[in-house]
Amino acid sequence: MLKLSKKADYALMALHYMASVQFGDLTEARVVNTKEVAEEYHIPVELLAKVLQTLAKQDIIESHNGPKGGYILAREPKLISIAQVLEAIEGPLGIADCYHEKEDSLCDQMDRCNIRTPLLRVQESISQLLNGMSIEDMMSGSPLIIVESRKEEGVQL
Amino acid sequence: MLKLSKKADYALMALHYMASVQFGDLTEARVVNTKEVAEEYHIPVELLAKVLQTLAKQDIIESHNGPKGGYILAREPKLISIAQVLEAIEGPLGIADCYHEKEDSLCDQMDRCNIRTPLLRVQESISQLLNGMSIEDMMSGSPLIIVESRKEEGVQL
DNA sequence: CATTAATACGATAATATTTGTCGGACTTAT
DNA sequence: ATAAGTCCGACAAATATTATCGTATTAATG
Numbered sequence: 001m002l003k004l005s006k007k008a009d010y011a012l013m014a015l016h017y018m019a020s021v022q023f024g025d026l027t028e029a030r031v032v033n034t035k036e037v038a039e040e041y042h043i044p045v046e047l048l049a050k051v052l053q054t055l056a057k058q059d060i061i062e063s064h065n066g067p068k069g070g071y072i073l074a075r076e077p078k079l080i081s082i083a084q085v086l087e088a089i090e091g092p093l094g095i096a097d098c099y100h101e102k103e104d105s106l107c108d109q110m111d112r113c114n115i116r117t118p119l120l121r122v123q124e125s126i127s128q129l130l131n132g133m134s135i136e137d138m139m140s141g142s143p144l145i146i147v148e149s150r151k152e153e154g155v156q157l
Numbered sequence: 158m159l160k161l162s163k164k165a166d167y168a169l170m171a172l173h174y175m176a177s178v179q180f181g182d183l184t185e186a187r188v189v190n191t192k193e194v195a196e197e198y199h200i201p202v203e204l205l206a207k208v209l210q211t212l213a214k215q216d217i218i219e220s221h222n223g224p225k226g227g228y229i230l231a232r233e234p235k236l237i238s239i240a241q242v243l244e245a246i247e248g249p250l251g252i253a254d255c256y257h258e259k260e261d262s263l264c265d266q267m268d269r270c271n272i273r274t275p276l277l278r279v280q281e282s283i284s285q286l287l288n289g290m291s292i293e294d295m296m297s298g299s300p301l302i303i304v305e306s307r308k309e310e311g312v313q314l
Numbered sequence: 315c316a317t318t319a320a321t322a323c324g325a326t327a328a329t330a331t332t333t334g335t336c337g338g339a340c341t342t343a344t
Numbered sequence: 345a346t347a348a349g350t351c352c353g354a355c356a357a358a359t360a361t362t363a364t365c366g367t368a369t370t371a372a373t374g
Contacts, residue, residue, distance in 0.1 A: 001165075001243055001244060001246075001247035001248050001249065001250050001251065002159050002161075002243075002247075002250060002251070002252055002283065003251060003252055003253065003254060004159075004252050004253060004276075005360095005361070005362090006361080006362070007361080007362080008158075009253065009266075009272065012272045012276075013266065013270070013271055013272055016271045016272055017271065020271075033319090033320065033321090034320085034321080035319095035320090040269065041265075041266050041269055041270075042265040042266060042269075043265075043266070044362080044363060044364080046363070046364060046365080047362065047363055047364085049321075049322085050322095050323085052321090053321075053322060053323075056321085056322095057322095063320095063321060063322085064320085064321085064370095064371090065320065065321055065322090065369080065370040065371055065372095066318095066319070066320055066321080066369095066370050066371030066372055067317095067318060067319035067320055067370095067371070067372050067373075068319080068320075068371085068372060068373090069319075069320045069321060069370080069371075069372085070320075070321085071321090082279070086158055086159075087158060089158075090158035090159075091158055092158065093158050093159060094158065094159070094160060095159055095160055095161050096160065096161060096166065097160060108198075108199040108200075109166075109170065109198050109199060109200070112197065112198055112199075113170070113198075114170055114173045114174065114177075114295075115166065115169045115170055115173055115295060118290075118294065118295035119161075119169070119295075122239070122286065122287070122290060125286050126159065126283060126286065129279065129282050129283065129286075130279070133275075133279060137275065138271075138272060138275035138276075162331095162332065162333085163332080163333070164332080164333080190348085190349065190350090191349085191350080192348095192349085201333080201334055201335080203334070203335060203336080204333065204334055204335085206350075206351085207334095207351095207352085209350090210350075210351060210352080213350085213351095220349095220350060220351085221341095221342090221349085221350085222340080222341040222342060222349065222350055222351090223341050223342030223343055223347095223348070223349055223350080224341095224342065224343050224344075224346095224347060224348035224349055225342085225343060225344090225348080225349080226341080226342075226343085226348075226349045226350060227349075227350085228350090
């Protein structure tokens with residue numbers, strides 16, 4: 001439930017890797033190519049290639065053509081949020097899709113739907129969460145993410 | 158991205174409806190049957206039937222057989238969390254499934270995976286969020302759900 | 315300037331998941 | 345006994361995800 005797609009996982013792994021190559025202390029900062037990442041994580045090359053192309057088109061990474069080419073982060077890891085990455089790959093965040101649907105594709109329940117508004121609040125919380133965490137936060141330290149609900153009471157099996 | 162399945166939506170709509178029938182001021186409390194809910198929301202009857210059966214098996218609602226039969230909530234709306242409902246329908250919460258995988262089905266990246274731990278933190282936050290919101294919270298009022306991240310800085314396009 | 319190692323991109327195949335349907339068995343109120 | 349409901353498994357259809365292939369383009373290098 002609420003699982004991320006493999007493409008999203010691949011994107012995050014690649015960005016993590018690129019961040020550690022560019023900003024880590026251990027290696028010389030350099031461009032990273034698709035094959036390298038694919039082999040490191042046993043990801044199908046062609047698929048990862050598309051993922052990286054998508055990230056490039058969304059200005060999360062920058063591409064360099066030709067031999068010795070590859071990709072580098074388009075900005076500091078701190079300035080790349082998880083939300084940006086996931087949305088680049090999987091499309092806009094939405095636990096229901098009636099929040100960004102076109103007029104002609106409204107769902108059958110739209111008129112009487114009783115969960116749209118409450119779920120929108122849930123979605124906004126998740127959105128805050130993912131926007132508040134960056135690639136830098138994934139690097140090692142443990143970013144404190146605290147969710148507080150009005151309800152401390154009840155809700156038990 | 159992170160979209161709920163239709164079955165999950167149907168479950169929430171049905172529970173919302175049942176809660177308003179059982180606890181609302183406008184109607185006499187009574188048992189609710191599948192057909193009634195399906196027609197109210199234009200949901201395929203057979204599919205909704207399965208959803209309700211699942212909720213019954215998970216002790217979220219109680220079933221009553223025979224004519225005049227149907228379902229009622231197994232406990233107060235306040236004591237039914239969104240997380241319980243979603244997990245009943247879609248299985249355990251997990252933005253990656255390596256958190257509850259069997260030994261034999263480990264993913265190809267397990268050994269070198271660099272995002273497992275950070276994503277687990279995200280998952281736990283989402284979990285808190287969904288556990289902290291109940292069917293009652295969906296009924297009308299606006300439950301305050303506040304997400305606070307350590308990072309107030311940055312993360313912008 | 316030819317070669318080669320890389321990205322860019324569209325089409326399509328393979329697989330998995332979700333959604334929806336069907337048929338029949340069981341339960342119980344009347 | 346009948347009819348209105350739940351229960352349940354199997355299956356069909358539709359959709360989405362994952363993976364592959366082929367070809368074009370770009371640019372570093374000898």
